[in-house]
Amino acid sequence: MPTTTLSPPASSARERSAPEVIFAEDLCKGCELCITICPTKILKLDTTRVNSRGYHPAIVYNLMECSGCASCAKICPDSVITVRR
Amino acid sequence: MPTTTLSPPASSARERSAPEVIFAEDLCKGCELCITICPTKILKLDTTRVNSRGYHPAIVYNLMECSGCASCAKICPDSVITVRR
Amino acid sequence: MKTVYEKSPGLTDVPMHYCPGCTHGIIHKLVAESLAELGVLGRTVAVAPVGCAVFAYDYFNCDAQEAAHGRAPAVATGIKRVHPDNIVFTYQGDGDLASIGMAEIVHAAMRGENITVVFVNNAIYGMTGGQMAPTTLVGQPTTTSPLGRNRLGQGAPLRICEMLATIDATAYIARVSVHSIPRLNVAKRAIKKAFQLQVENKGFSLVEVLSTCPTNWGLSPVDSLRWVEQNMIPAYPLGVYKDIEGGT
Amino acid sequence: MKTVYEKSPGLTDVPMHYCPGCTHGIIHKLVAESLAELGVLGRTVAVAPVGCAVFAYDYFNCDAQEAAHGRAPAVATGIKRVHPDNIVFTYQGDGDLASIGMAEIVHAAMRGENITVVFVNNAIYGMTGGQMAPTTLVGQPTTTSPLGRNRLGQGAPLRICEMLATIDATAYIARVSVHSIPRLNVAKRAIKKAFQLQVENKGFSLVEVLSTCPTNWGLSPVDSLRWVEQNMIPAYPLGVYKDIEGGT
Amino acid sequence: MARKLMKGNEAIAAAAINAGCRHFFGYPITPQNEIPEYMSRELPKVGGVYLQAESEVAAINMVYGAAGAGARVLTSSSSPGISLMQEGISYIAGAELPCVLVNIMRAGPGLGGVQPAQADYFQATRGGGHGDYHVVVLAPANLQEAADLTQLAFDLADKYRNPVMVLADGMIGQLMEPVELSPYHPAAGLPPKDWATTGTAQSGGRRRIINSLYLYPDQLEQHIRAIFAKYAEIERTEVRYELHQCDDAEVVIVAYGTTSRIARSAIEKCRRLGLRVGLLRPITLYPFPFAAFPPVIERAKMFLVVEMSMGQMLDDVKIAVAGRKPISFYGRTGGIVPTPEEVVKQVQALLGGPGA
Amino acid sequence: MARKLMKGNEAIAAAAINAGCRHFFGYPITPQNEIPEYMSRELPKVGGVYLQAESEVAAINMVYGAAGAGARVLTSSSSPGISLMQEGISYIAGAELPCVLVNIMRAGPGLGGVQPAQADYFQATRGGGHGDYHVVVLAPANLQEAADLTQLAFDLADKYRNPVMVLADGMIGQLMEPVELSPYHPAAGLPPKDWATTGTAQSGGRRRIINSLYLYPDQLEQHIRAIFAKYAEIERTEVRYELHQCDDAEVVIVAYGTTSRIARSAIEKCRRLGLRVGLLRPITLYPFPFAAFPPVIERAKMFLVVEMSMGQMLDDVKIAVAGRKPISFYGRTGGIVPTPEEVVKQVQALLGGPGA
Amino acid sequence: MTEARIIVAGFGGQGILMIGKLLAHAGMMEGKQVTWLPSYGPEMRGGTANCNVIISDDLIGAPIVSEATCVIAMNLPSLDRFESSVQAGGWLLLNSSLIPRSPARHDVQTLAIPVNELAQQQGSQRVANVVMLGVYLAVSQAVQKASLIAAIEDVLGPGKRHLLEINLRALDAGIAFATKVQV
Amino acid sequence: MTEARIIVAGFGGQGILMIGKLLAHAGMMEGKQVTWLPSYGPEMRGGTANCNVIISDDLIGAPIVSEATCVIAMNLPSLDRFESSVQAGGWLLLNSSLIPRSPARHDVQTLAIPVNELAQQQGSQRVANVVMLGVYLAVSQAVQKASLIAAIEDVLGPGKRHLLEINLRALDAGIAFATKVQV
């Protein structure tokens, strides 16, 4: 199953290295629970494409703000998300 | 169904006329609940005879002591007893 | 002379088949008296259980239906929904109500079904010869718990009143006993009240009556009353567990 | 970098069939994580219900049996009595547990059966397309209560924790929710504790989890979480209803 | 009422209400949920009662109570749910109560699947419950018939004081066809329900008892023989079936409900191929139309039983044919509906070639 | 073990324990209470588990769980209780689990009575539950056989992964006869229970699933056909019956269990009257001994089916005889056990006179 | 072929079923075919009890006794109910302690035994059933006395060994009574 | 005898079942025999949907369509699944807005319609199904346009009367598209 890894750009200027938030994208059902629950509001559905199941998948659009709290991963009913820090 | 009426002897000297305690004798199963519950302890099984169902029936042996409280009648599971006062 | 006590017109002339001294007979009387006193005999439908009271339809002086084992509350529901003006009650043993009929009693209570349940708890299966019931006391021997009910694996007595009192739509839930005259008088009042509430469309009412089974307890009828007092009441506290009117 | 969160080894690779955002999936995760963390996956047997979770046997990474509708506690009892060392749990919906399976759940609790019950209360029959459940809120419309559940005649929601907590031989009874991360963390601890108690042979444990049914509630998954918080929790107070260890 | 496009489940529900049914007790199960859903919507509008029972066990016992109280009462379910009702059905038959049961069959055994099947024939016709009794079983093949038979079911139930089952499968439940519900008039001469528990004040003080317990075997035997006397009458007078192109048929297909429609299409194809095939369609499964067979046996070369099961009505056909002609069986199961083409192939194989 | 005077119910219970049964789940009902009572007394002594379920519905589902976990497990009940088990039995057959069921039949329908009857034949042999499945049904006629067939039942269940029912009636349950339980050895070659849910640690990590749900009809059909392949083998290899004095019999009585004993006594009386009467006694009711019939049909003039019912096995006899010889039926029901004298009278009537 | 077909009937507490069991047990010990069949069901509650026993050299078909070689009636209702079941020439044994009437049948051999009194003489009413057993043994010789004694020993077991003596006395009393009247 | 046998298939939310119902309804109003059969069961949850419609002058036997006179595929999985079900010479109507490939069958008449775009042009994606209906009407003439309009009116009822106009526009758009390409 193809996964999309959105790790921070190598050129990041921040002190800390941003966490990794990995989506097993084809499992995503676009339910938006992760999006709602994320305390920093950095997730959204990518409405420009559908995954193999026909859903717009969730993505992180501002990983640098990610606290690595894993709230998104915990709430995701389909175990789509892995978080590393 | 034959019933045994044990009313007080007409010659009773007492002021008050004693209550009536009437047994539908053939319904009696000789369970002794009435005997136990009677506050004045004036009931017993008549072990000298059996009723049509094969049980020794309950009787009052000292009606004059009867308070007419109807405890015996109330407790009798088989509605054998009628009390009048 | 006036009659202080006589057989209730709520009972038929059919002699009861209960064993000598079995308190099923006493409970029948309290129910019959209540119905007669409330003047509702002519519009009452009894639902008989499977258990020693299986012939209740022969004894109560009203219409009756014989239900499958445990299903009396469902049958009563069917009757009541067709004729809401009928007074409908079930008369059920502890095996019937607390074992096989658990779902039916809980759900009748949940619906606030406007029926009355007379629940005769004698801590044993009388009819089938003395097997363990959900209400059997811990340590009490029965033919299927020959060494006494073992809390480990067989659990502790199910207390129906306590359980059903947690259900919103119930109107009246009480536990009574008939082992003495004062208790019997309380029991009578509770049963009559349960029916009164039904007459008033107040919803589900249940009276649990602690009862004896001299035959399967292996005790005399008199000793059985004592056993109720000394052993059952501690396990099954008497009292009103729910009263929609707030009273006791 | 260390992994803060990844899919639990307690789950298989089979993608779940639940509707988007249905919290059944979250609850599966909490159960799977608990089993994995306790190290008992290899000796666990799951009992799947009939309901939306009917395929639970495909998802939990352990042995499993599929039970008839409502009978999961009986099936679990059969398994546990054969292999007392197995960790046996049922995963049941509210129709399954609180309606058709009422007798089975009450009696498993009464026996103090050493099993764990995960009770997913979404106030509706999800699988069959949104019919009324015993747990449906008063006023909530469903396909079989189109004008909303009417307290009169349909009763009020059955509160399983409150009811089962009255039963002696139960070890742990709690109600939790997964509508927010703090609540989800509490839920996780409750579920894990319930299994821990089983490992320690403490007897019957049940965790009721308030859950969503976006599809049949006609709400988005996100709005459904809000509905749980605003409507279900008031009717179903969260908390620990029984804890044999006395804690909360 | 004009022709209306309805789902089978709805047609059955609407017909029940049309026939005066005012009480429904049931429990949801696919593929019959449109029946309770329709009832929950429509019954209150006509002063009736829809009650969702806690289980099928409870539902059938509510039906018992309501029937005993004199109501026209319906329950519906699908295969596993009907299994749970077996004790209750036996009680209802034993207490001689009229009621209508609907089984929209799905595939078994066990949880099985939700697709159409006809594998509850044995259960329906042989009494899945204990003891000596029968349920009258009506098997519609289209939705108009589903509606009509549902109404008939209430009449038969009342006439004979016996449960009557409408037995269909998921396809008939889910299908839409035009249905016309004409104004309903109960059958003439239905007996008064002077046995129903309405309270003694309503019945001049005579106590009415609904019961199936007879502790003395001679009384119970007498009771059962009286019930079987009714069955004998039902077997004499209530048999229904349809013969289609049997006059010249070499192969007679025996099929009911959904499979009879498949068979019809297959027969059309066969005829076009020059194969002489006919259809004997039982409409009443109990009483089974044994009497329809002798003339057909005379003329046919052989029989082909088609069912969505591993062979259940087959037993009755064997009894009916009594060894006089060969019988073949073609069954699909597990939720598979056979195609007309499959049936044609069977016929071709039987007649030894693709066409005449 | 020496011959011991035992009640039928106890003989069955003792034989089950002798055959390695260590788990019993049941609910009290007359006339089989001696089985649970014996089990509650004796199972704990051998490390087994007796558990009184809250109902027959729960009991059969406990049996399902225990069987799925690999145990030799028993439940017993009587007619109404068996009706309540129908959904569960269908699940057990669908999930291919081995277990033994005992039905000590009483009179139905409904609450009926507690005296002996054979009116659950349909339910037992036709699957009272939904869907395509069969229960293997063994019908003992005496207590030694009751014990032996109970032990066989466990072997057959394990061999075919299917429920097996011991079907007897209240008379056999209550009767005392000498019974000898010899040391039991399981049948050779029973398959290992490598499908039982014991935890993946016990099975090298392979997950084991007990299930009867197949959402896709083609998979479900395949599953059912696999089960029916087992049934075909059972029908080939497990048929059991007894022929008694059939060689020269003009009238062959077909009867099982209690009625076969009555028939035996009747035959003795008939023979003394010079009437040539024999007995065909099915021991397996499913698979029914169809194969036993052809030679008997050849020689006999007619058949007389005797049952304690209104005629149920009669259907199978009709199928077996296939119209080649006339069949009469004599049934008593409601708890009445026919006397040998009644049966003799029937034979006399059939043969047109009191004796030869 | 010899076959004893016995009906024993009476009140619930009279040890009716035990008479039957002892006979069947004794028969079994002699290698015979035996059956014992009780009446059952809830109507037995506190009511009547009866059982059918067959002791035979051959396989036993119907275990229900319709034509009895002997009916033992321990009370009046039992006589009323089972008198007609004795085969012509068979035995009808009555407990005259509780049965005031004499039998209507004249084609059978009748013996009226005051078993309660005889039992009381041995020390207890409770062995009335064993007295009757002795009578039956004497008139029928269906089993041997030794077998019956062994059966009684088995049934009493080690726990009730102390009751053996009174039971044997009761048995002998029955035998003696039967022998005396018959002579 | 003329008989239209149609399979309509697509996603859950595409109004698949409605296309079929409108056709059946229209057929019924013309006095024809009609059947409408949906797929059902829990696997439908959020997944695919399809229905079979038959409109016939004669009694309809099997309501399952195995040899369709027309298959309407509203998405790719539906084309994959039902392409083989069209009878030779029958129609295969594809929603080219969502189906990237062309059909493999060459013995059938094919029309690829961008129904989503066409619907959007009428004001809403939600009437894509009605556009397709218009196309089917034009190529098949299975029912009359007037019947279909009446059917749409019936289904909308008084409550949704305001939606009638857009639906009629969508219907016409479908008819126009079909007429244009066919000429």
Ligand SMILES: Cc1ncc(C[n+]2csc(CCOP(=O)(O)OP(=O)(O)O)c2C)c(N)n1
């Ligand atoms: C389905 C079914 N299961 C079991 C029975 C047998 N049965 C009859 S009464 C009874 C229990 C009676 O106990 P209880 O309800 O406590 O009533 P009691 O006799 O003690 O008054 C049982 C198990 C039955 N008749 N039907």
Ligand SMILES: Cc1ncc(C[n+]2csc(CCOP(=O)(O)OP(=O)(O)O)c2C)c(N)n1
């Ligand atoms: C005996 C029986 N009755 C009914 C059904 C149909 N059925 C399947 S799931 C279900 C209820 C599901 O609701 P719930 O238990 O609340 O689970 P959810 O789907 O909401 O998670 C029903 C009634 C069945 N399969 N078997």
Ligand code: SF4
């Ligand atoms: S880990 Fe926390 S902050 Fe980062 S995306 Fe997930 S929820 Fe948002």
Ligand code: SF4
């Ligand atoms: S919670 Fe999971 S399934 Fe839902 S949108 Fe986020 S990643 Fe996708």
Ligand code: SF4
């Ligand atoms: S009325 Fe009272 S005092 Fe008189 S006998 Fe009865 S119990 Fe005793």
Ligand code: SF4
């Ligand atoms: S209580 Fe009634 S039955 Fe019992 S002894 Fe007294 S009168 Fe007789």
Ligand code: SF4
């Ligand atoms: S068996 Fe027990 S409960 Fe039943 S009538 Fe006798 S004493 Fe009463």
Ligand code: SF4
């Ligand atoms: S129907 Fe409801 S409970 Fe079932 S999976 Fe969908 S959202 Fe979840």
Ligand SMILES: [Mg+2]
């Ligand atoms: Mg009881």
Ligand SMILES: [Mg+2]
């Ligand atoms: Mg739910």
